Amino acid sequence: xxxxxxxxxxxxxxxxxxxxxxxxxxxxxxxxxxxxxxxxxxxxxxxxxxxxxxxxxxxxxxxxxxxxxxxxxxxxxxxxxxxxxxxxxxxxxxxxxxxxxxxxxxxxxxxxxxxxxxxxxxxxxxxxxxxxxxxxxxxxxxxxxxxxxxxxxxxxxxxxxxxxxxxxxxxxxxxxxxxxxxxxxxxxxxxxxxxxxxxxxxxxxxxxxxxxxxxxxxxxxxxxxxxx
Amino acid sequence: xxxxxxxxxxxxxxxxxxxxxxxxxxxxxxxxxxxxxxxxxxxxxxxxxxxxxxxxxxxxxxxxxxxxxxxxxxxxxxxxxxxxxxxxxxxxxxxxxxxxxxxxxxxxxxxxxxxxxxxxxxxxxxxxxxxxxxxxxxxxxxxxxxxxxxxxxxxxxxxxxxxxxxxxxxxxxxxxxxxxxxxxxxxxxxxxxxxxxxxxxxxxxxxxxxxxxxxxxxxxxxxxxxxxxxxxxxxxxxxxxxxxxxxxxxxxxxxxxxxxxxxxxxxxxxxxxxxxxxxxxxxxxxxxxxxxxxxxxxxxxxxxxxxxxxxxxxxxxxxxxxxxxxxxxxxxxxxxxxxxxxxxxxxxxxxxxxxxxxxxxxxxxxxxxxxxxxxxxxxxxxxxxxxxxxxxxxxxxxxxxxxxxxxxxxxxxxxxxxxxxxxxxxxxxxxxxxxxxxxxxxxxxxxxxxxxxxxxxxxxxxxxxxxxxxxx
Numbered sequence: 001x002x003x004x005x006x007x008x009x010x011x012x013x014x015x016x017x018x019x020x021x022x023x024x025x026x027x028x029x030x031x032x033x034x035x036x037x038x039x040x041x042x043x044x045x046x047x048x049x050x051x052x053x054x055x056x057x058x059x060x061x062x063x064x065x066x067x068x069x070x071x072x073x074x075x076x077x078x079x080x081x082x083x084x085x086x087x088x089x090x091x092x093x094x095x096x097x098x099x100x101x102x103x104x105x106x107x108x109x110x111x112x113x114x115x116x117x118x119x120x121x122x123x124x125x126x127x128x129x130x131x132x133x134x135x136x137x138x139x140x141x142x143x144x145x146x147x148x149x150x151x152x153x154x155x156x157x158x159x160x161x162x163x164x165x166x167x168x169x170x171x172x173x174x175x176x177x178x179x180x181x182x183x184x185x186x187x188x189x190x191x192x193x194x195x196x197x198x199x200x201x202x203x204x205x206x207x208x209x210x211x212x213x214x215x216x217x218x219x220x221x222x223x224x225x226x227x228x
Numbered sequence: 229x230x231x232x233x234x235x236x237x238x239x240x241x242x243x244x245x246x247x248x249x250x251x252x253x254x255x256x257x258x259x260x261x262x263x264x265x266x267x268x269x270x271x272x273x274x275x276x277x278x279x280x281x282x283x284x285x286x287x288x289x290x291x292x293x294x295x296x297x298x299x300x301x302x303x304x305x306x307x308x309x310x311x312x313x314x315x316x317x318x319x320x321x322x323x324x325x326x327x328x329x330x331x332x333x334x335x336x337x338x339x340x341x342x343x344x345x346x347x348x349x350x351x352x353x354x355x356x357x358x359x360x361x362x363x364x365x366x367x368x369x370x371x372x373x374x375x376x377x378x379x380x381x382x383x384x385x386x387x388x389x390x391x392x393x394x395x396x397x398x399x400x401x402x403x404x405x406x407x408x409x410x411x412x413x414x415x416x417x418x419x420x421x422x423x424x425x426x427x428x429x430x431x432x433x434x435x436x437x438x439x440x441x442x443x444x445x446x447x448x449x450x451x452x453x454x455x456x457x458x459x460x461x462x463x464x465x466x467x468x469x470x471x472x473x474x475x476x477x478x479x480x481x482x483x484x485x486x487x488x489x490x491x492x493x494x495x496x497x498x499x500x501x502x503x504x505x506x507x508x509x510x511x512x513x514x515x516x517x518x519x520x521x522x523x524x525x526x527x528x529x530x531x532x533x534x535x536x537x538x539x540x541x542x543x544x545x546x547x548x549x550x551x552x553x554x555x556x557x558x559x560x561x562x563x564x565x566x567x568x569x570x571x572x573x574x575x576x577x578x579x580x581x582x583x584x585x586x587x588x589x590x591x592x593x594x595x596x597x598x599x600x601x602x603x604x605x606x607x608x609x610x611x612x613x614x615x616x617x618x619x620x621x622x623x624x625x626x627x628x629x630x631x632x633x634x635x636x637x638x639x640x641x642x643x644x645x646x647x648x649x650x651x652x653x654x655x656x657x658x659x660x661x662x663x664x665x666x667x668x669x670x671x672x673x674x675x676x677x678x679x680x681x682x683x684x685x686x687x688x689x690x691x692x693x694x695x696x697x698x699x700x
Contacts, residue, residue, distance in 0.1 A: 024281045024349050029339050032379050036657055037619040037664065047380060056383035122621040122653060145618045145625070203542030220589040220637075224600040227591065 033117050039143050040115055045106065048116060053102025062094035079169035093168070097160045101185055104159025109152025115141040116152060118196035133197040137190045157185040244381035248373045250298035251334040252288040257308050258301075269336050272305040276316075276363060283352035284365040285309050286345060288334050289407050291372045295399045303407050306368050307414045314418030317364025320681040320688065321422040322355050323415045324348065325368040325408065325473075327439075329430025329482060330392050331385065331660075334371025340429075343663035344369060350665065351678065359683040364422075368411050372399045374431060390551055393482070396431035397553050400438035408439040413471045420690035423681065424473040425671070429662050430539070433481030433531075440529075441487065443472060448495035451694075455498055464502055464694040474691045475674060478531040478580075479667075480540050480659050484548050485579035486557040488531065492585070492642055493564050499644035502694035504528055506609075509677045519598075519610045525636070526609075526674050526691075527647035533580035535650045539659035540578045548576040566641035579648050587642040588649045593631040601633035609634040611673045613666040615654050630654055634673075643697075 032047035033040060040048065069080075069090055080086045109116050119141070121132035140150040161182030165173055195202075221227045256264060256273035268274055274286045287306035290298045297303065313321040324344075332340045348367045356363035374392055377385040408426065415424040428436030446468040454464055492499075506526035513521030533540050552575065559571035569584040579585050590611075591601055601608045611632040615622045622628050632652070642648060655670050656662060672678060680688045 024283075024345065026342050026345060027337055029342055030337065031339060035339075035661055037616055037661060039618060050380055051382045119620040122623075141618075200536050200538055200542070203538045207542040207545045220586075221591050221604075223592045223594050224598065224633075225594045227600045227603055 036117070036119060039145065040117070042110075045110065045116065049102055049106040052116075053099050053106075058098050059095065062091055062098065066091040066094055079172055093164050097163055097181065097185070100163035101156040101160035101188075103156075105152040105156030107152075108155035109140075109150070112148070112151050113143040114148070114150055114152045115143060117141075118193050120197050120199075129197050130194075133194045134190070136197075137186075137193045153186075153189050157182050157189065160185040244378040244384060246333065246335075246373075246375045246378060248293065248376075250290050251336065251371065252290065252302065253299075255301055256305050272299075272302045273309045275309075278360045278363075282349065283356055283360055283363050284345075284348040284367055285313060286348065286367040286369060288369050288371060290334050291370070291399050291404055293373055293395050293398070295401055295403055297403050297407075303410065306407075307410065309366055310368075310411065310414045311418060313364040313366045314415075314422055316362050317356075317681070318362070318683060318687075319419030319421055320355075320683065321364035321366060321415065321418060322351065322678070322681055323366045323368065323411070323422065323424050324351070325370065325411050325424070325426040327370045327404070327408075327426075327428040327432035327436050328372075328374055329428075329432040329480075330374050330389070330396075331379075332374045334369055338375075340663070341369060347663045347665075347668045350668065351672075354678045355681045357679070357682060362683055364681070370404060370407060370432075370435075372396070372404070372435070389547060393431060393434075393547075394553055396435050397438070397555060400435040404435060405439035405442065408436065409443060409471075412473045415473075416471050416692075419687075420470060420692065421688045423675065423688075423691075425475045425477065425675070426473045427477040427479060427671075428481065429479050430482040430659065433478040434483035436476065437478060437481065437483060437487050440472075440476060441491070443468065444491055444495075447472065448491075448498065451495070451498045451502070455501060462695060464696075465692070466694070469692045469694070470690075472528075472692065475527065475671075476529045477671060478529065479662055480533050480537045480656065481531060481578055481580065482540055482544060483578065484544070484556075484576055485574050485582050485585060486559050488579040488585065488646065488648065489565065489569075489574050490557065490560055492644060492646060493560050496642065496644055499646070501697055502645070503697045504645050504691070504694055506674065506691075507676045507680070507689065519608065522607060524607050524609055526645075528645035529647065530671075530674060531580050531646070531648045532651045532656075533578055534653060534656035534658060536653045536657060537659045541581050544578055545576040580650055582648075585642050585648045586637060586650075587640050587644065587647045588634050588636055590632050590634050590649055590651055592652065593633060596629065596631050598631055598633045601635055604633075605635035605638075607636070609673055611655075611670055613655060613669045615666060616664075619654070619657065621654050621657065 028041060029035060029038060030041070030043055030047070031038060032044055032051060066087055080089050105116060118136065121129055123129050123132060138150050138153060139147050140152070142148050161178045164181065165178055168177070252270055252272050254267055254271045256271040256275070259271070264271070264275070272288055274282070276282060276285045287302070287309045289302045289306050292298055310321065310323055313323070326340070326344055328340045332338055334341065344367055348365055352363050352365035355365055373395065376388045376392065379385065412424055412426065415422045426436060428434070447466060450466045450468045451464070454466065503525045504527070505523050508523055509520040510518065559574040562571055565571070565574065566584045569582065573582065589604070591604070593601070598608070598610055611634060613630050615628040615630055617624070617626050634649070636643070651670070654666070656667055676688060676691065679685065
């Protein structure tokens with residue numbers, strides 16, 4: 001009976017991906033969040049959690065910020081210690097916070113059937129895009145494609161902020177300091193939302209250093225309303 | 229600490245490796261009927277199985293990193309499958325050949341393989357409506373090791389860009405070009421009316437462009453000779469074109485424009501004098517004004533990229549500037565290039581992101597009304613797609629019908645059957661999301677109506693005939 005139900009669900013999923021014709025029983029697309037036009041299965045969400053929470057960029061960022069601590073945040077040095085030992089403690093803390101953020105978001109997000117991905121507005125004007133990026137810091141799609149408040153992202157920020165309390169040295173181990181870390185973590189979420197919205201423009205801008213955008217005499221019409 | 233960390237890192241790295249192997253290892257046609265029914269997914273050919281809701285057959289031909297076949301019998305089986313489809317469908321075979329790109333291979337669970345299969349089934353349901361047993365839809369999947377690292381190690385995977393690009397160029401040179409041309413020829417050897425479409429994506433587009441270069445040269449030379457005869461005819465038929473695909477598609481091609489520009493420079497003058505035509509979608513219309521009632525021009529090569537394909541629009545120019553492939557094509561001299569294009573741009577920018585090479589423009593029809601497009605081109609190609617509810621560009625919350633027109637740019641430098649233009653996000657949203665319903669609906673707009681391949685219809689007319697170009 002269970003097998004029949006699973007097969008039925010699989011067939012419906014495959015059917016949902018193509019609106020015409022018979023559905024050959026094929027495995028569902030495993031896309032790890034790469035396919036914006038498809039919802040995410042549990043396997044996709046697990047893969048997404050892993051690739052977003054533990055990757056070279058995160059490790060590099062943690063190492064870079066940790067290395068800057070003595071310059072930007074010298075007062076914490078006396079609590080964490082100096083040299084390799086202090087560095088490894090601070091670095092470990094940053095990595096753990098990052099993992100806690102991703103894991104908190106994934107667990108709470110799964111409870112509320114959230115699709116954890118940011119998605120762009122596809123609007124054309126600047127300010128509406130800024131507005132979209134700001135509001136969609138805390139708005140996600142659910143598994144049915146409808147928008148909802150993201151409890152997962154808030155939980156992720158709190159996990160990140162408070163996870164360090166287990167080992168942060170006493171003098172700087174306060175709720176206030178943890179809330180500052182929550183705020184910093186939410187800042188990262190805002191940055192993520194803006195990056196998703198403006199990534200094509202920023203990448204094109206960066207690549208224009210290598211490739212000057214070719215000049216076109218007249219801009220072609222995008223919609224029939226532009227045809228003169 | 230060091231003693232522990234090295235094995236851990238090694239283990240993690242190894243766990244992330246994708247095997248470089250032949251994915252489809254068992255022959256189909258040399259096996260007995262009983263054997264064919266087992267290990268279906270491992271065979272060179274996955275056959276038509278109407279009871280299993282599989283309305284198409286699919287052949288795999290795989291290549292090693294050095295460009296050699298893993299097993300040349302795969303090609304023999306693929307050609308056999310095309311012959312079977314031709315016979316089964318009474319010369320109404322529809323053969324779609326696909327060369328994948330970076331981060332893909334011919335594995336059983338590869339997304340390109342699965343998406344390709346879903347779309348083949350969808351096409352087959354349309355083509356073979358009412359006569360599924362005689363369905364002649366065939367897919368030929370040309371596989372190479374485009375993926376080295378598991379998606380769980382995404383950063384490492386991204387670092388394989390240059391290595392896989394150089395491998396793609398290496399693979400493109402001989403056996404794969406040989407396989408592409410043999411498949412094209414086999415489709416047309418059954419009957420000229422069989423339909424042949426070849427699609428290359430990303431580095432697969434690079435491979436495909438290299439593969440067809442030699443044949444394009446032969447077509448160009450024959451056309452030049454034909455036009456040089458100066459005879460007045462309604463139709464130009466080329467022997468070299470008869471064996472070629474009806475449509476070659478380069479989608480989000482990860483290659484600079486150098487090859488495309490060289491081809492256009494060499495044959496533009498001749499190619500501009502002829503049109504390839506697509507039969508009307510509706511056989512008879514009273515007024516004859518509807519686009520579906522008209523015989524419209526169609527491309528021989530269609531090179532399109534999504535306006536939001538960051539990989540080819542943003543990353544490719546940087547990558548090609550930082551490290552050009554050692555055996556990449558040179559740029560033609562400045563004097564031969566269209567105004568506004570420089571040799572540097574030719575070597576760093578993809579053709580479909582280079583406005584100087586655009587032959588057409590795609591315009592969205594506001595409120596579904598495409599009639600203003602007639603001002604641009606009386607023979608524009610109408611496109612209708614459905615944007616799924618889940619797609620980010622869809623703000624309606626349900627499936628959204630969209631219409632576009634593809635209109636010629638009569639002032640363009642490129643007015644040849646090598647069509648080049650950018651396509652909107654609604655058709656292809658990013659670099660990798662291809663073989664969706666909407667992209668296939670876009671592609672089929674350039675082909676004859678698929679229902680004309682049904683067994684209930686009279687045999688479709690051959691497509692590969694050129695007519696003198698007509699004015700707007």
